[in-house]
Amino acid sequence: MRPCFLSALVTISLPLAVYAALNGPCTANGLPGACLTTATCSGGGGTSRPGFCPNDPADVQCCTKSCGSGGTCRFTSTCTTGNVASGLCPGPADFKCCLPASGCTAPNVNAATVALIKQFEGFVPSPAPDPIGLPTVGYGHLCQTSGCAEVPFPFPLTTTTATSLLTSDLRTYQNCIASQVADSVRLNDNQYGALVSWAFNVGCANTASSTLISRLNAGQAPNTVAAEELPKWNKAGGVVLPGLVNRRAAEVTLFRTASSVVAHPPSC
Structure with a gap:
């Protein structure tokens, strides 16, 4: 009789690697943070703290960062003051600089700044593509949803509703300039307004990483810095646009217009 061998099928259960969601929240020694790659964290000026995203790969750690004037990078849903600034923190879009509710809010820009922005943005009563194809309405409002559904006014806009x-749109850019420029830098309302106009045009992330802001914070003469740095921001899609050349020149002129009204640091 031929021997019969039975083969037992053995199933071995190996533990599965469980990864926390990249860009998810974390807390490191009481500091709020986000689980980011160390490269992303360091690239945004943050500090990577190992051991607080325990289920993630070694290069994903809890990224923490101080920002602005007494602020901390954290997810906006946990910013109890509601005073947040964009463009200062690495990682996901809702990981922003949470600033104290100390009354030191960024001031509104002056009338000269509003006039400059209106001049270069132009008035668009209903959503339409801008010169580089982005849908905008009013005075440079970039649509966030289809048909600019987030705008709380009916179309076509009037100049009053567009204003x-x-x-409302300028609050974001006022906050980011007030947060990015060190409190040791004294700016009058024209200098501050010119920077807000620039931020409104190029975005807070670009201003945050700019040589212009770093030179101001290093204590260099503001009028010289603005005259040398603002004109460099004259391209869209790598192409020099005459409209941007003219806008930067107008911002330099506004910046260098003397004023006794102090706008930065904000008064508390």
Whole structure:
């Protein structure tokens, strides 16, 4: 009789690697943070702290960062003051600089700044593509949803409702300039307004990483820095645009217009 061998099928269960969501929240020694790659964290000026994203790969650690004037990078849903600034923190879009509710809010720009922005943005009563194809409405409001559904006014806009929309939009850029420029830098309302106009045009992330801001914070003469750095921001898609050349020149002129009104650091 031929021997019969039975083969037992053995299933071995190996533990599965469980990874926390990249860009998810974490806390390191009481500091709020986000689980980011160490490269992303360091590239945004943050500090990577190992051991607080324990289920992630070694190069994903809890990224923490101080920002602005007494602020901390954290997810906006946990910023109890509601005073947040964009462009200062690495990682996901809702990981922003949470600033104290100390009354030191960024001031509104002056009338000369509003006039400059209106001049170069132009008035668009209903959503339409801008010179580089992005859908905008009013005075340079970039649509966030299809048909600019987030705008709380009916289309076509009037110049009055468009001005209200612009005032609301400018708060983000006022906050980021006030946060990015060190409190040791004294700016009058024209200098501050020129920087807000620039931020409104190029975005807070670009201003945060700019040589212009770093030179101001290093204590260099503001009028010289603005005259040398603002004109460099004259391209869109790598192409020099005459409209941007003219806008930067107008911002330099505004920046260098003397004023006794101090806008930065904000008064508390």
